[in-house]
Amino acid sequence: MARIPEAVRFVYCRDCGAYRYQGGWNEGLESVEGTLREYLHMVLTVRMKPTEAVEEAWVESIELMQAFDGPGVYTALVTVAGRAGGQSLVERKIITVEASQALCPRCTARSTGRGFEAEVKVRSTAGSLGRDVKTGIARVLRRSRSIAGFVVKVDENREGLDIYLTDQTAARILAGKLRSEFSAEVKESYKLVGRQPSGRRKGRLTISVRIPEYRPGELISVEGRPHLYLGRSGRGLVTIDLDTGRERVVDTSRTGVLAGVKRYEPGARLRRMMLLSSSGDSMVFLDVDKGMQEVVDAPRGSVRSFVESMEPGRVYEVFIHGGRIYVLRETG
Numbered sequence: 001m002a003r004i005p006e007a008v009r010f011v012y013c014r015d016c017g018a019y020r021y022q023g024g025w026n027e028g029l030e031s032v033e034g035t036l037r038e039y040l041h042m043v044l045t046v047r048m049k050p051t052e053a054v055e056e057a058w059v060e061s062i063e064l065m066q067a068f069d070g071p072g073v074y075t076a077l078v079t080v081a082g083r084a085g086g087q088s089l090v091e092r093k094i095i096t097v098e099a100s101q102a103l104c105p106r107c108t109a110r111s112t113g114r115g116f117e118a119e120v121k122v123r124s125t126a127g128s129l130g131r132d133v134k135t136g137i138a139r140v141l142r143r144s145r146s147i148a149g150f151v152v153k154v155d156e157n158r159e160g161l162d163i164y165l166t167d168q169t170a171a172r173i174l175a176g177k178l179r180s181e182f183s184a185e186v187k188e189s190y191k192l193v194g195r196q197p198s199g200r201r202k203g204r205l206t207i208s209v210r211i212p213e214y215r216p217g218e219l220i221s222v223e224g225r226p227h228l229y230l231g232r233s234g235r236g237l238v239t240i241d242l243d244t245g246r247e248r249v250v251d252t253s254r255t256g257v258l259a260g261v262k263r264y265e266p267g268a269r270l271r272r273m274m275l276l277s278s279s280g281d282s283m284v285f286l287d288v289d290k291g292m293q294e295v296v297d298a299p300r301g302s303v304r305s306f307v308e309s310m311e312p313g314r315v316y317e318v319f320i321h322g323g324r325i326y327v328l329r330e331t332g
């Protein structure tokens with residue numbers, strides 16, 4: 001009958017209960033739960049899209065499935081009522097509500113005298129943050145009480161996220177969590193912005209967090225040498241060093257290491273090859289771009305495959321390095 005958003009975000013001020021709407025802040029009601037109900041009613045009404053046949057539709061009721069208990073993810077049962085062709089219709093839908101806390105600008109100004117004291121800039125080696133990483137950061141912000149209460153605002157831009165906090169320790173805790181969760185490289189800088197009433201110098205902390213984002217099976221360059229990216233571990237990036245053919249962990253917690261990690265440009269060494277035959281100890285590949293002049297007969301032990309199965313007649317993206325053939329993915 002009508003489409004409504006499947007998920008709604010609700011951001012409210014932990015100090016005064018104001019809530020965020022369309023980029024601004026509005027006064028809340030007596031209780032946060034009451035504010036949430038009214039907010040949901042408003043957002044769902046504004047964003048509801050009745051289907052063509054429906055003459056009129058409205059949000060009849062909203063029922064939270066759990067008692068409201070601060071930041072977290074909630075489920076709500078929404079009843080939508082309407083009329084079509086002289087008939088009354090009722091439809092129930094389940095939506096997800098993600099409630100999170102922030103500090104509104106007014107409370108920020110009140111508590112610190114002047115906005116934020118720390119900024120965490122999150123960037124990615126891929127140029128922009130991937131969806132998984134964004135979700136992961138939101139999770140870190142939500143789950144950690146020692147961070148969430150100090151976040152003034154989160155600005156999302158093309159390059160990444162700028163997270164503003166009223167507390168420098170909280171900013172360092174956040175950066176530390178991002179480092180361990182995403183093997184990120186972290187750099188701090190400090191800028192003097194004036195003096196406190198006591199005469200002590202007042203500084204603003206900026207922490208740059210650079211998250212390495214690659215696809216498993218992607219070729220990356222570590223200090224100029226080709227590696228195959230497998231994934232992340234708590235200690236860093238798990239790769240295969242293609243010079244040695246061995247798995248290793250590139251420890252990105254060490255300063256400057258991540259600066260030496262880039263996308264690898266394989267150039268002509270990345271080839272599309274068809275597996276012609278696989279028998280006994282021998283695997284025979286044909287370079288499909290060069291035709292019959294390029295047939296590679298390789299001992300099975302020199303072929304490292306990262307695809308689920310290899311079948312004669314199929315074409316694979318292949319990287320030949322150090323006497324080994326790395327089969328990266330099927331190209332169809």
Ligand SMILES: [Zn+2]
Nearest residue numbers: 013016104107
């Ligand atoms: Zn407030």
